[in-house]
Amino acid sequence: MNAETELQTLIATMKPSLHAQPYVFCSIDEVVFARLPFIPLGTFHEPEGVTIIATREQASDSGLEFDMSWACVTLEVRSSLMAVGFLALITARLARTGISVKPVSAFQHDQLFVPW
Template identity: 50%
Template sequence: MPGERDLAMLLQNMKPEMHDGVFVFCSIPADKEVPAALRPVHLFREREGTTLVMRREEAESAGLPHQFASRLITLTVHSSLEAVGFLAAITGRLAQAGISVNAVSAYYHDHLFVPEHRADEALQLLQDMSKPNSTA
């Protein structure tokens, strides 16, 4: 089943859901393997190091330095990887409110990491954007 490409449909059907827990960003050296016991929700390898996004308690238990205490909001609409403007509309609206966001696109959905202390506000803005006749 292909994902949705139409921007209006994506915004109307995004149905944002906030996950339980606080997530943080960690980095380990690029030449070091990710410990098998870790269960990051996101992993990305860069030249400078491997980024791991995981629950804060897991990072602290593993003794990993971390930053950006955030909440994870998943946009549950099945968005196409070729959709144009979806994340731009969302991140633009959050930017207008002064809310930083780290977005991750996966095969089925887009995921937003927003500051822990602004998460409820971000969720409300996203819900408002999905209402008919919204001025996204």
């Protein structure tokens, strides 16, 4: 599998793709996590609890608390886990315009969560 590391190529071919539904971040305990009636888009286990990324509808239907809704933009370019500066360049530009971003990197692609 070829994943891109060259910064200029990553920027030129990132092909952002907006997901149709809003997402939320929730912090729940392990018991609640084990009983979720859906598979979250993303999870991360922290000492304070399990952070999940789920659609707003999934979280609401399950009675989970969340603060705000986020749009998910997937960067369709296959970025290498070893790529340097790709997300830094994007997040810095968003910061300059006052846009908060929560980047999430997966094996194939990067996702940017920005306020809905």
